[in-house]
Amino acid sequence: MNDLDKAIHRSIDGEPAALVAPGAGLKELPEALVNLTSLRRIDLDGNDLEFLPASISNLSQLTSLTLYANQLEEVPEEIGRLALLQHLSLGRNQLASVPDSLWELTGLLSLNLAENKIANIPDAVKNLSALKMLDLGHNCLGRVPDAIGDIPNLTDYLYLSDNGIASVPPALGRLNLLGYLNLTDNLLTTLPPEMGGMAALRELRLYNNRIDRLPDELGDLSNLRELHLMNNRLATLPETLGNLSELRHLDVRNNPLRELPESIGRLERLTHLDLRASRLTELPESVGSLPRLEKLDLRWVKLDRTPAWIGSLRERGCVVLL
Template structure:
C-alpha cells in the first residue's frame, strides 16, 4: 500500500486513497479506526470485501470502481452514513437487498457488471440523486424506480437488454438526464411526458417505431438523441420542445418531417443523416439559431430551398 494512502486530520485517520495500487484485499489499516470517512480503491484487484467493513460507521464514500468483485457482503447495508457507493466495472451478477437500507445514499454506481435483475426494495433509497445501472444484463427495470423522489441528476439504463420501460418512470418529474440507449425498446411510455425537468434524453440505438405524442410536453428538453431507431415519422407535438438545441435523427427510416419542427426556434444542431427524407420543410431556413444541418447520405431530388438561406447566414449545411 502506498505510504501516503492513509490521510489523517488532527492525527486521526479519515481516508484511505490508493487507486491503481495493485491491492488484492482491503488493507487491514482501515480495520481498526472507525474514523474513516472516505475510501477510494478504484482500479485495484479486490476480489472480495470483508464483513468488518460495516464497522466503519462514519464512512461516507466507498469507491471500488474497476476491481474484480464478484459479490458484495450484505453487511454493506449497515453503513448508515454512506452517501456514495461506487461498484462499477466489477464482476457482480447480483446485489444484496441489504443495500436498500442505505437511506442516506445519494449516488449508486453499479454500471459495467453482469447484473441480471435487482431485488425488491429499491424505492427505499429516498435520498438517491444518481443511479447508474448501464452496461449490465438487465431485462427489465423495476417499477419502483418511479418511487425515487430524490432522483434529480442522472438515471443511466443504457446498454442492457430492456424491451420496455415502466410507466412509473414518468413520476420522476425532477430528473434532468435519462439514458435508455442501446437496448431493445420498441416504444417509450406515454408517461414520459410527465418528466417535466428532463433536459437530456438519450434513446438512440433501440428499435423505436414511434414516439408518444406526450413527448411534446418536455418543454425544457435541450437534447434528444434518437439515432439508429426505426422511426418513419415524428409526432406533430415535437414542435412543443421549445427548449431543444440538439436533435439527432440519424439512421432512422424517416420519410417526412412534421411542419412543427419550424417551431424549434432554439435548435442549433439537426442531424438527418442516412434517413429516407426526399424533401425538407422550407421553414427550416427560419430557425434563427441553427448552426449545423447534416443532410449527408440523403436521396434528395434537388437541393432543398432552405439550404441557400441557411448557408448565407453562416449555418453549416452538409450535403
C-alpha cells in the same frame, strides 16, 4: 499497512480521514484498515480486489466508498451497516447481485452498479429516498423495475443503457424531477405516453434501439434540450415535436425517416439537427427559418432537390453538410 501510509489523507486533528489509492494493484484490503474507524472516504478504483470483508462495517463514519473496476464477485451483507454512506460505486466488477441490506442505505445520494452482471433490481430500490444518481447501465436487467419510478429525489441521472430492456414501464413517468435519462443500446420499440410527465428532463438518450414510433406526449417535455434518437426505426416524428421549445440538439440519423413535421420550424432554440442517412426526399420550408441553427447534417440524404434556403442558412454562418 505501512505501504499504504502515503495513501492516507488525514484531517486537521491528524485522524485518518481518507484512503485514496486508485490503481495500486491491491488484491485485498489490509487487515488493519478496518481499525481506522475515523475514515470518511475510501477510493480504491482500478485495483484487483476480489473480496470485501464483513469487517468493512467497522468503518461507521464512511460517507464515500468507491471500488469501481475491481474483481469483486460479491458484497457482504454488512455493507448495510454503513449508515452514513452517501456515495457508493461498485461499477465494473463481477457482481451478479448485491445484498438486500444495500437497499437500506437510505442516505445514499449516488449509486453506481454499472458494468456488472446484475439481472434483477428489487422493489426495495425505492427505499433509497435521497438518491439523486443511479447507474445500472451495462448489466443484464431485461426490464426496468416499476419501483425506480418511486425514488422521489432522483434528479440528476438515471443510466439504464445496454441491458436488453424491451419496454419502459409507465411508472418511470413519475420521475418528474429527473434531468437526464439514458436508455440507449436496448431493445425498445416504443415509449409509454406517461413519459411525458418527466417535466424536468433536459437530456434523453434513446439511440441504438428499435423504436418505430414516439408518443405525442413527448412534446410535453418542455425543458428538454437534447434528444438523441440515432439508429432506430422511426419513419415519422410526432407533430408535437414542435412543442419542445428548449430543444437545442436533435439527432435522428440512421432512421428510415420519410418526413419531418412542419412544426419543427417552431424549435427556435435548435442549434444542431442531424438527419444523416434518412429516407427524406424533401424538407419542410420551416427548417430554413430556424433562427439559431448552427449545423444541419444532410449527408447520405437523397433529396429530390436542394432547397433554396440552404444558401441563406450558409450565409448566416450555419454549417450545412450535404
